[in-house]
Amino acid sequence: MTQSPLNIRGAVDLSALAPAKEQERVKEQLMTKDGIEVVPGPFVRELTMENFQSFLELSLHVPLVIVFHSARSEGSQTLAKLLSSEIVRRNGAIGLGTVDADTERQIAQAFQIQAVPSTVAVLGGNPVPLFQGTAGPEDVTKALDSVLQASQQLGVSGVLDGDENGTLPEPDLPPHVKEARAALDRGDLDAAHEAYTLAIKDNPGDEASKVGLIQVELFQRISGRDPQNVLAVAATAEQTDIETHLLAADMEIAIQRPEAALTRLLGAIRHVTGDERDRVRLRLIELFSIIGIHEPLVTEARKQLANALM
Structure with a gap:
């Protein structure tokens, strides 16, 4: 087994998760026992694109682990069974999602999985590499203990609670926001764009919908593009080739490489002027909102942007 340290500060935020205000509304609806939130849902579930987002939402309340397996790898199947057994033994303290890397390639790609088995923890919306390769019972126990310790921090x-049909309660959302979420669930970016636009028109102060719209527009720009090809082209492009670098930065955000995206555009903005510089500046501001304006990565990038514009 190749072990990776549990690095909370190095984790990347999953920007599609519910905004803080919505998280609080959900928390208010959860039952508590001895001061601990009791969250509806099974201990172990097979993940697909249909239930992936709702599973990630659980990470705001319960520590999660995801194991990527394949029928082509006996070792990955053995590891998935071992993790399932250990998770069930812990009686809900950790949730487990199992992903067939052959059939759910989008999920595997989102986590940049290169080989199976691979195991990732998700804590408070942050994906953290746990280990790659097979592992014995002792290693699995130690890894899950580390997950619990980090989640407490x-x-x-x-x-x-182990309910096979249990789901998190839905926060009370404005109609157009609900429409946007439903459209995203079925992969209809155009409908989501329209719904978020209407939500903002109804409530110009709805910052969450503004970020949602920015995210939708990002995914519209990269829709149908191959990440490897986009980044390969950008690797040899002149820094003045704004179109190429804007697209590459979008892709880096989508594949959870925010630092690379910001570094790319901060480098580009120093080599262009006029309208092109303004385009890069505006895109950086959009990416700041997706990553989170209070994230240390963004705080430092904003300082660099200010210096670059002087």
């Missing part, structure tokens, strides 16, 4: 300490 982050204040994520709820427990699943």
Whole structure:
């Protein structure tokens, strides 16, 4: 087994998760037992694109682990069974998602999985590499203990109740926001764009919908593009080739490489002027909102942007 340290500060935020205000509304609806949130849902579930987002939402309340397996790898199947057994033994303290890397390639790509088995923890919306390769019972126990310890530090300490049909309660959202979420669930970016636009028109102060619209527009720009090809082209492009670098930065955000995206555009903005510089500046501001304006990565990037514009 190749072990990776649990690095909370190095984790990348999953920007599609519910905004803080919505998270609080959900928390208010959860039952508590001895001061601990009791979260509806099974201990172990097979993940698909249909239930992937709702599973990630659980990470705001309960520590999660995802194991990527394949029928072509006996070792990955053995590891998935071992993890399932250990998760069930912990009685809801950690949730497990199992992903068939052959059939759910979009999920595997989102986590940049290169080989199976691979195991990732998700804590408070942050994906953290746990280990790659097979592992024995002792290694699995130690890894899950590390996940629990890290989740306590982050204040994520709820427990699943084991209900196979249980789901998180839905926050009370404005109609157009609900429409946008539903459109995203079915992969209709155009409908989501229209719904978020209407939500903002109804409530110009709806910052969450503004970020949602920015995210939708990003995914519209990269829709149908191959990440490897986009980044390969950008690797040899002149820094003045704004179109190429804007697209590459979008792709880096989508594949959870925010630092690379910001570094790319901060480099580009120093080599262009006029309208092109303004385009890069505006895109950086959009990416700041997606990553989170209070994230240390963004705080430092904003300082660099200010210096570049002087």
